[in-house]
Amino acid sequence: MDFPRHCFVTGGSRGLGASLVRILAGRGHRTAYCARWPQDDRSDIPAFAGDLADPAFRARLITGVIDRLSTLDTLVLNAAVLDDPLLAPVSRLTSKSLTELLAVNLVAPLDLVRQFLPVLRRQENPLVLAISSDAARIPYPGWTAYAASKAGLEIAMEILAQEEPSIRVHVVDPGDMDTALHRQALPHDTNRLRRPDEAAAALLPLIEDPVRFSGQTRLYLAVNSVGRLALVSSKEGAS
Numbered sequence: 001m002d003f004p005r006h007c008f009v010t011g012g013s014r015g016l017g018a019s020l021v022r023i024l025a026g027r028g029h030r031t032a033y034c035a036r037w038p039q040d041d042r043s044d045i046p047a048f049a050g051d052l053a054d055p056a057f058r059a060r061l062i063t064g065v066i067d068r069l070s071t072l073d074t075l076v077l078n079a080a081v082l083d084d085p086l087l088a089p090v091s092r093l094t095s096k097s098l099t100e101l102l103a104v105n106l107v108a109p110l111d112l113v114r115q116f117l118p119v120l121r122r123q124e125n126p127l128v129l130a131i132s133s134d135a136a137r138i139p140y141p142g143w144t145a146y147a148a149s150k151a152g153l154e155i156a157m158e159i160l161a162q163e164e165p166s167i168r169v170h171v172v173d174p175g176d177m178d179t180a181l182h183r184q185a186l187p188h189d190t191n192r193l194r195r196p197d198e199a200a201a202a203l204l205p206l207i208e209d210p211v212r213f214s215g216q217t218r219l220y221l222a223v224n225s226v227g228r229l230a231l232v233s234s235k236e237g238a239s
């Protein structure tokens with residue numbers, strides 16, 4: 001196990017990101033996060049306030065994170081939004097909402113990877129962990145913009161894994177969780193939803209032991225109903 005890891009989590013103010021930040025920091029990993037409205041009750045954890053859709057904020061994050069953590073070996077691409085109007089069919093999508101959603105869910109993670117690459121390449125076991133969704137692969141009507149952003153993120157991570165063989169790249173579908181995003185999308189969902197703490201705990205082995213799945217650079221994982229990582233499918237890495 002690598003200890004401590006130096007972790008940056010996008011979207012760490014609530015939901016899965018907040019759980020992950022809490023768990024990582026609690027285990028002694030150097031952890032920072034960003035959100036538009038960070039929680040102010042965790043003064044020991046560096047938090048960067050800003051909008052990931054803003055390129056200037058992303059540029060500030062690169063220097064700010066390295067300043068506060070001294071280095072970075074774990075980049076968790078977690079922040080995401082749904083579209084507005086909510087879950088609109090293609091006919092009702094607006095260019096503004098499309099642009100805004102893709103900026104947060106797709107452009108920002110790729111731009112952060114790009115800018116953190118020089119630092120990540122220098123680490124012993126660097127990891128990029130991208131949080132995706134089954135919407136990337138299942139055509140749910142009304143989810144076009146969100147699904148396209150997640151499908152785009154997944155293929156970009158596959159390419160990253162090939163281009164940067166020294167960097168472990170994991171793509172994880174955490175499954176349905178009881179978070180603001182899920183409640184916004186499906187307020188009347190009566191299924192038993194996983195607590196984000198459970199999903200975050202299940203992701204921990206990937207972060208603490210990134211070389212565990214040796215021989216594979218690309219993994220598609222889902223957190224199964226008992227809260228453990230389940231390998232849904234995998235492909236051999238190009239390297």
Ligand SMILES: NC(=O)c1ccc[n+]([C@@H]2O[C@H](COP(=O)([O-])OP(=O)(O)OC[C@H]3O[C@@H](n4cnc5c(N)ncnc54)[C@H](OP(=O)(O)O)[C@@H]3O)[C@@H](O)[C@H]2O)c1
Nearest residue numbers: 011013014015016035036037052079080176177179181182
């Ligand atoms: N919940 C589910 O059932 C589910 C299922 C499959 C996949 N996922 C994926 O899991 C990940 C986490 O989702 P969640 O359910 O935990 O969502 P959530 O509760 O809505 O949290 C989203 C996080 O992203 C941050 N964020 C949103 N827009 C941002 C922006 N423009 N700039 C900076 N930060 C921003 C939010 O903070 P601020 O609002 O303070 O900015 C918040 O911390 C996402 O990638 C989501 O697609 C979720």
